[in-house]
Amino acid sequence: MRRRYATVFLMPELPEVETVVRGLRLVLPGRGIVAVRLGKTDFIDDPAALGEVLPGKRIVRIERIGKFIHLALAPAAAPALEPPVKSATRSAAEESDGNSESGINLMVHLGMTGRLSVREASEPAAPHTHGFFELDDGRELRYTDVRRFGRILLVPEPMMAAFRGQLGADALRISVADFRRQLAKRRARIKALLLDQRVFRGLGNIYADESLWQARIHPARLAAGLSGAELAGLRQAIGQVLRAAIRHRGSSISNFVDAEGNAGSYQQRHRAYGREGLPCFRCGTLIRRAIVAGRSSFFCPRCQRAPRAKRARSGKVRWPGARRKISARRNNRPPKNSRAGNKVTA
DNA sequence: CTCGATCCCTGGACGC
DNA sequence: TGCGTCCAGGGATCGA
Secondary structure (H helix, E strand, O other): OOOOOOOOOOOOOHHHHHHHHHHHHHHOOOOEEEEEEEOOOOOEOOHHHHHHHOOOEEEEEEEEEOOEEEEEEEEOOOOOOOOOOOOOOOOHHHHHOOOOOOOEEEEEEOOOOEEEEEEEOOOOOOOOEEEEEEEOOOEEEEEEEOOOOOEEEEEEHHHHHHHHHHOOEEOOOOOHHHHHHHHOOOOOEHHHHHHOOOOEEOOOHHHHHHHHHHHOOOOOOEHHHOOHHHHHHHHHHHHHHHHHHHHHHHHHHHHHOOOOOOOOOHHHHOOOOOOOOOEOOOOOOEOEEEEEOOEEEEEOOOOOOOOOOOOOOOOOEEEOOOOOOOOOOOOOOOOOOOHHHHHHOO
16 A cells, blocks of 8 residues: 555645735734743743743734744834834834834744644633734734744844845745756755755745656756756746645635634645655656655656666665665664565555 | 755654 | 554754
């Protein structure tokens, strides 16, 4: 029997984060934060600072920076949504959008299992809820994260440029020229670069595979080996895949915030990810899975031609070093009789 | 600098 | 049924 990947966590990549952001925008701007309560804090950069800094702040706007959710905060006393009176020392633009020096930014990365939701304060908290941001309307912005692979940090406004600078351009906004510049001479596997948020930000494992399938590029190919046409096609595929995914979530925006976040059915649109052993939508060849850049990668072996080689007999291939055994990846565990190999082969 | 491997964490799937 | 093991993944970190 084929190994199944039925458990579908919502894995927040660019489209999911964008959807969350759009949902939060409906309810959060203008709200003040009254108090902060925290559960486990090992995923928070400076837990104490949250309680010290956030109360008394007002949420000015919500943006997406790659996979980060960016809540811009300003002192609650500052003018709210209308343009402020002109000040001698600060421009109106600075104050109106919270960009003044006193501004602070709450950055939330959902990791794999993170959720942000707005609930009535009286409502029981979902398990693994570790962040409660009490609002001035009797509700709470809550952060829930089973695995705590997420991250929460505060970035003072003067540091925001540096914060943004650590990340690459947004996957939806990067120019074709920049896209090529970032990838054309890199010797890493294209899949690894698509996942590297410093190259450009927003893609995760799922949409990287989907984009590569769409562009008919094997995940293990070296970026430097891609032709100009292939790079252009890949850039286009990324845009198409991401925009389609965002559109697909459109109808569930309003209840995304307070729902469990699985209302979307984007997984029904997958053409490669999670489809090992199922026929390719283009050519009918069975989709395969390999470990590339340490991540499961799904591809059509016919549409996406492998870089020089190595069909694995076990059915699983690993680049580089395809000869090495896949087992014992962690903790020096002794390789057990390769169960994975047995299972994967049809 | 560049790139790959490892580790973090948990619940669910699966083997026995 | 129950217990143990494996696995998923974003990103920080380390080492080659």
